[in-house]
Amino acid sequence: MIRVAVYDKDPRIAALLLEVLRRDRESEPLGAASSIDDVRRALSVHPGSVGVFGPSVGSDELAVASELSRTSPGSSFVQVVDELDAETIRASMRHGIRDVVAIPDVEREFAPAVHRAHEMATAVAASSARPERNAHGRVVTVFSTKGGTGRSTVATNLAALQAKAGTSTLLLDASRRFGDCASLLRLRPDHTLSDLVGVTSLDDTIMQAVATPHESGLTLFAAPNDPLEGSALSADLLSSVIKRLRELYQLIVIDTNSSLDDFTNAALGSADLALMVTSLDLPAIKDAKLCLSMLDRVGVASERVRVVLNRANSDVGFPSAEVAKAIGHPVAHGLPSDVAVPRAINDGVPVVWHSPKSKIAKALSKLGEDTRHDLALAPLKVEKRALFLRPARAKATI
Incomplete structure (x- = not known):
């Protein structure tokens, strides 16, 4: 059972919250606290409890949460x-504070928020001090300078x-406000990157709790489910998570967004290899040229960048052979336009799972093999019949 202490200066709000908790089979309300000190005492007497603050609680009193988060890791x-x-x-x-709910x-x-917290x-609380280990994983960051280039599709298929x-x-969705990786993989994560905000130690247990298989x-590692939560994610946190x-x-594959802000720059700066997807x-070509000239200034050397031209076979009046000349950088891979992608x-x-014999699946497999070569990983072992067992068709998760 989850013990919960509720504090609000308005007794009607406190009563409402307690009533919701009493109907929840997993919660054990400790009653309404009359002061912030009552909350502190309740969490001291009952380690691992959840403290709930109502709308009338001021920022000075909320500071107790910061204090107890440091001194009592089991409190939330x-x-x-x-x-x-x-x-x-x-x-x-x-x-x-782990979660915020509107009246x-x-x-x-409310009850699901208490469970998550x-x-x-x-x-x-289960995390214990462990000796530091040498970082050995490789990082591939997939980015683009505009939306609609197929960046997230490349990232998810490369990781798969x-x-x-x-x-x-691990696929890390670093598009902090409108991440698509969970939908592209038909997943509904209970925990996301936003759950790591305020966590003082990124121990294995914490990382496992946020991960969705x-x-x-x-x-x-999914982007926040609520775009508003994305604003609380900092570049420093992302760098620490990647480390x-x-x-x-x-291998860590990072999907980003099309804005080269501090958050995306943190993902690029951590990369052993950066895949720039353009069309x-x-x-898109103009922005790609500008981006390539800027990357070196943020610490991403040109030899670590691979340009991926998506929909390379599209007849749009701009020959794909001219792209490398226009942007001043070789095009490493061309991915064909294929109806298999939207399906x-x-x-x-x-x-690559849905339509393993399609042209796009074969091109992505070549991209995957070349990425492994660039990172000095063992070659891909691809089955001749199919890359994956094809699942039954299902409706998209939105």
Whole structure:
């Protein structure tokens, strides 16, 4: 049972929250606290409990969450607010609060938020000091300068191929506000990158709690389910996460967004290999040229960059052979336009699994093999009949 202490200066709100908890089979309400000191005492007497702060609790009192998060790793906190906005979520996460729920959503979202907070706190409490290990995992960052180039499709299929080859592979969705990797893999993660905000030690147990396994063998670190939570993710946190993941996986494939902000730059700066996905339209080629000239200034040497031209066989009036000349960098791979891609996306299955005999699957397999060569990994072991067993068709997860 999850013990929960509720504190709000308005007794009606406290009573509402307690009533919701009493209907939850996994929760054991400790009652309504009359002060912030009561919350502190309750969590001291009952280690591993969840503290709940209502809308009337001020920022000074919320600082108790920061204090107890450091001194009592098993404690966790949920805040209930009048309405959600980005600044409220950022402030809450800075105080070490695991989840934020708006009053209108209490009936549906409050108890699950308490469960999630408790799960993460349990993982923190179970973590123990371990000797540092030398980082050995390799990092591939997939990026583009505009949306719609197929970047996420390349990242998910590349990760699925490497996992199928027997390499322990993690796919990190670093598109912090509108990540698509979970949908492309037909997954509904319970925990995401936002659960790591405020965590002081990225121990193995914590990392495992955030990870979501996929049937191909890869593991997903998903982007936040709520775009508002993405604003609380910092470039420093991403760098720390990548550093820890290098110790846990042989290969980390990072999907990014089309904005070259500090967050994406952190993913690029950590990369052993960077795949820039572009297309044949003039704006994409112009942006690719500008991006390539900028990458060296953020610490990404040109020899670590591979240009991937998506939909390379499209007849749009710009010959694919001219792309390398236009951007001043060789094109390493051309991926064909293929109707198998949207079909696979709608089914929530990697196209190398969904349509293994298609032209795009064969081109992605070549990209996967060349990536392994660039990173000095063992060659891909691809079955002649199919890369994966093809699953039954299913509706897309949206």
